[in-house]
Structures are given as structure tokens and as C-alpha cells.
Amino acid sequence: MNKQILLLEDDFNLGDTIKDLLVAGGYQVDYVTSGQTAIDLTYDHQYDLYIFDINIPDIDGLDILKSLRNADDLTPAIFISAMTDLKTVLKAFDAGAYDFIKKPFYSEELLIKVNLKLMEKDQKIQYKDLEYFPKEKKLLRNQKLVSLGEVSTQIFDLFLHNIGRVINKNELYECMNNPGPNALRFHISNINKITGIEIKNIRGRGYILEQS
Incomplete structure (x- = not known):
């Protein structure tokens, strides 16, 4: 895009x-x-x-x-x-x-x-022990390649390009093939578990990945 x-x-x-x-x-x-x-x-x-x-x-x-x-x-x-x-x-x-x-x-x-x-914004993004390459959609954790899956990667990409900003659910749904609250919670949990980061739920507003 x-x-x-x-x-x-x-x-x-x-x-x-x-x-x-x-x-x-x-x-x-x-x-x-x-x-x-x-x-x-x-x-x-x-x-x-x-x-x-x-x-x-x-x-x-x-x-x-x-x-x-x-x-x-x-x-x-x-x-x-x-x-x-x-x-x-x-x-x-x-x-x-x-x-x-x-x-x-x-x-x-x-x-x-x-x-x-x-x-x-197309170069490497460093966040804690993660290195993310947006063009290739490649993610390294402690210099080891990890995979999030296509949809979770799209959501992860959105958060890394908007660190410190609350992202509402409608924006996140645009990354998903079958959007919905349960599916979104699954992907957020998946990202947090695999990467070790903490994407927080801001009640009534959306989600945020805070500055490291």
C-alpha cells in the first residue's frame, strides 16, 4: 500500500x-x-x-x-x-x-x-530485544527469527509504527480478514506471547504499545 x-x-x-x-x-x-x-x-x-x-x-x-x-x-x-x-x-x-x-x-x-x-519508516525498527524489518516483514528476537503469522504481523507492524499512541479497534480491524473482538484479543495475546512485549488494553479507547 x-x-x-x-x-x-x-x-x-x-x-x-x-x-x-x-x-x-x-x-x-x-x-x-x-x-x-x-x-x-x-x-x-x-x-x-x-x-x-x-x-x-x-x-x-x-x-x-x-x-x-x-x-x-x-x-x-x-x-x-x-x-x-x-x-x-x-x-x-x-x-x-x-x-x-x-x-x-x-x-x-x-x-x-x-x-x-x-x-x-521502511528501515529497521528496534524495540527492546526485537528487530523488525518492515519491508520484508521480518522479525528477530535476540537475533533469532520468529514468526507471528500474517495477520498478527500486520497488527504488530501497526503498533511498531505508532509506539506511544492508542490505536482504536477499527484501525486494528483493518488488518484482519475476519475482524471481531475475540479474534483481536487472540492476535494481541499471540503477539505479546511470542515477542515478550506488552500491548495494553486501554478500556473504551483501544490498545497501546508504550515507549520502551
Whole structure:
């Protein structure tokens, strides 16, 4: 599946240009001009990257990212903004931004930074005594190959890419051929038993794999 990006930009011409650039680069892009719409989409979709403008009429881009971080959403975010004073840049990184690109910018600059960040997610992920290689779906524990099965691996992959964030059941069901609460509990138990990690149930919200 292609990486999914949420783009928030209220300048229609620039937004369309960025979307076309990213789609041509092989990404799936949801482009919105409203901060509230962006927030709503994060509830229903699992994105690999956010690209936010800051000066959005209804909800400030900085406030959006702060609220997402407060909700344990650790999806990497890049800000693009004409507000280039040092105070704003520092606020962006304090809010949890991965990068800040000042307008105007070369489209190639944005694409390079997007590619670099999303390539990181395809490299080895280390968690305690586990080494996971997302591209090959290969998992090592104490340098020994272990197998979770296809569905449990998909669920495990989702948790490793969202460490520290509560993942709701609907997101987890998307990884399953025959979703349901009993099947989900089986896969969570299977993952915990084989890997030695602890995926916790947050009652009424979902499950979380906490920072190691």
C-alpha cells in the first residue's frame, strides 16, 4: 500500500500543486483546506505523514498538531509556512514537528524531505530485544527469527509504527480478514506471547504499545 499523507493548506493553488507533486511521487494524499476537517480525518485514517500550513483560518496548524500529540498521535509532521520568524519556527518544533519548510520553497525540496522521512519508516525498527524489518516483514528476537503469522504481523507492524499512541479497534480491524473482538484479543495475546512485549488494553479507547 502506498504511504498516505494528510495535506492541510488553505491556498488552493499551492495545495493542488503540492498534492499533484506527492501523487506523482507515488503517495496517496488527502488534501483539505480546513483545520477541523483535518482533525476529523485523523480519527478515521492512519496516516504516515502530516503536512500542515500554520496560518489556517479556522484552527491554527500549531494547535492542531498540539492536540494530536496530546492524543498520543505521533505521526511525523512537516510544517510549510510563510511565517518564518524564529519564534514561530521554535513553536512548530515545540509542538512536535519533524521539519519546517519556509514559503516560498522549491517543490523538489518538499519531496526530498517527505521521501527521507518516509524512507526511515521502511528501515529497521528496534524495540527492546526485537528487530523488525518492515519491508520484508521480518522479525528477530535476540537475533533469532520468529514468526507471528500474517495477520498478527500486520497488527504488530501497526503498533511498531505508532509506539506511544492508542490505536482504536477499527484501525486494528483493518488488518484482519475476519475482524471481531475475540479474534483481536487472540492476535494481541499471540503477539505479546511470542515477542515478550506488552500491548495494553486501554478500556473504551483501544490498545497501546508504550515507549520502551
